[in-house]
Amino acid sequence: MRLRHGGVLIAALASNLLFLSPCAAQPGNSWTYVGGGWDYTAMSYDSAVKPYLPHDLSGGFDVHVGERAGDYFAAELGYLGLSDSRMSRADQQPFHSTMTVSGPMLDIYGYLPVEDNSLSLLATAGLTYFHAKSDVVLSGVATRTAKSALGYRVGVGFEWRPSKHVGFRFVARYQPVYLDKVSRDATTLEQNIDFYF
Numbered sequence: 001m002r003l004r005h006g007g008v009l010i011a012a013l014a015s016n017l018l019f020l021s022p023c024a025a026q027p028g029n030s031w032t033y034v035g036g037g038w039d040y041t042a043m044s045y046d047s048a049v050k051p052y053l054p055h056d057l058s059g060g061f062d063v064h065v066g067e068r069a070g071d072y073f074a075a076e077l078g079y080l081g082l083s084d085s086r087m088s089r090a091d092q093q094p095f096h097s098t099m100t101v102s103g104p105m106l107d108i109y110g111y112l113p114v115e116d117n118s119l120s121l122l123a124t125a126g127l128t129y130f131h132a133k134s135d136v137v138l139s140g141v142a143t144r145t146a147k148s149a150l151g152y153r154v155g156v157g158f159e160w161r162p163s164k165h166v167g168f169r170f171v172a173r174y175q176p177v178y179l180d181k182v183s184r185d186a187t188t189l190e191q192n193i194d195f196y197f
Helices: 003-024
Strands: 030-045 056-069 073-087 095-115 119-138 141-163 166-179 183-196
Touching (some): 030 166, 056 183, 073 119, 095 141
Antiparallel strands (some): 073 095, 095 119, 119 141, 141 166, 166 183
């Protein structure tokens, strides 16, 4: 499946979900929101390349737009970018590497209010079409591996809404990252802020 096919699939699903989700809410009880956040990701690598690639992608971000249907459901379309680099120590064989993962994402959220609707537990599942790329320069020899693939992601967490217009989300998420002979999957911790309209 090529990149454009994955993008078309996510766009089609997003248009249906974002327009249908308000129908699940009572009139006057749905909100559009925009947001973004910081992502910290721990990668799982093949043993042959693990010593040379950054284990944690701390340079991560996401931006998104969504529709909240009442207190219990939301649908969201966004973009995720993860990246980091690593260099050898003085006592190691010289190398420099980078790892990047980026692409569109479509997520569905289910919320369970637990405290006057200001604090909610959440579970989420979605689709991604990530482009993953690794670059390693080892003793002057450069190796690049890149691949785009459609995958899924799932997570759990909580949301705190101190007001009806602002929400803070904290999510732990698992997502496969398909990159031949390099990576298998990733675990991400997300901290997001959302602005409701």
